[in-house]
Amino acid sequence: MGEIIDIRTVTVCRYITALREGGSLPALAEADDDFKYVLKFRGAGHGVKALIAEFLGGEIARAIGLRVPELVFANLDEAFGRTEGDEEIQDLLQGSKGLNLALHFLSGAINFDPAVTVVDEITASKIVWLDAFITNVDRTFRNTNMLMWHQELWLIDHGASFYFHHSWTNLEKHAQSPFSLIKDHVLLPQATQLKEVDEQIKQLLKIEKIREIVECLPDEWLQWRETDLSPQEIRAAYIKFLEIRLRNSNIFIKEAKNARQALI
Incomplete structure (x- = not known):
């Protein structure tokens, strides 16, 4: 069976910047464990189905010996994003409260x-x-x-x-x-x-x-x-x-x- 899968849950505490690549508008964010993550939002594009595909694809890749950044469940609370100036991003954050998905940010990659x-x-x-x-x-x-x-x-x-x-x-x-x-x-x-x-x-x-x-x-x-x-x-x-x-x-x-x- 190999290692038991243990997916951590973090709470996002700081929105750093949008990563404007592709249509889903992921973001660089910091969580309460002091690590930076690439955050994928349930309120974007294909919603939770994109997060499901991201999670399953990443963990299957890891299971067969390929390198994938750590995946974590990322919690956005109700108040997160209210001070964001960009209206599109604010809507995205407000529509993504609850559990999202994040990948450990590989700094310098x-x-x-x-x-x-x-x-x-x-x-x-x-x-x-x-x-x-x-x-x-x-x-x-x-x-x-x-x-x-x-x-x-x-x-x-x-x-x-x-x-x-x-x-x-x-x-x-x-x-x-x-x-x-x-x-x-x-x-x-x-x-x-x-x-x-x-x-x-x-x-x-x-x-x-x-x-x-x-x-x-x-x-x-x-x-x-x-x-x-x-x-x-x-x-x-x-x-x-x-x-x-x-x-x-x-x-x-x-x-x-x-x-x-x-x-x-």
Whole structure:
């Protein structure tokens, strides 16, 4: 099973600045543990579903041995943001009271540039496998969503994963999709070891580990207006999606291999 997942909860005490990258308007903030975090808001864009995707994607990446900044649940109280001058940001903060998600801020990190840094074939294959598994559309040349920190590669921004949950229909069909958008993955050219890493990952990512990760999702994020499903039923749906996808990894591996062949 490996390490038991222990997600800390912090309270945000200082809003530092907006990070105007992408549409979700994350922020740099300080919490009551004196650490700085990149704060993702439940009141932004796709709401709690983006936080769910961010959390599941990040913790699955960590479980298979990839580097991800620590994820914490970040509490915003009622009064937070009332003094913020920017009206758009004030609305965002007011609409995000309660539990949000934050990533430990990697001070001094720089964006990964594929023209500068060569990623080894095993690591590249693992990251391509991960993004095909969680259906992450957002690790392209245009937007790599990776950082170099202390000469190590770190993964960030998994909020665009699990896009099936925006329609919440045909779950089994989505779970067995080949994920053709893998053709745009920034590391696909280096991903020569997909079959090998599939075997490695399945030793690390057991069904029990998937369940443990999904069970960490807070009830507060699982009360959706558009469904009568209970939080536990929603968790069960994510577990089912991931279990089916893991069992059928050969489908998305074949797609990624074919896409890679087309590049050569």
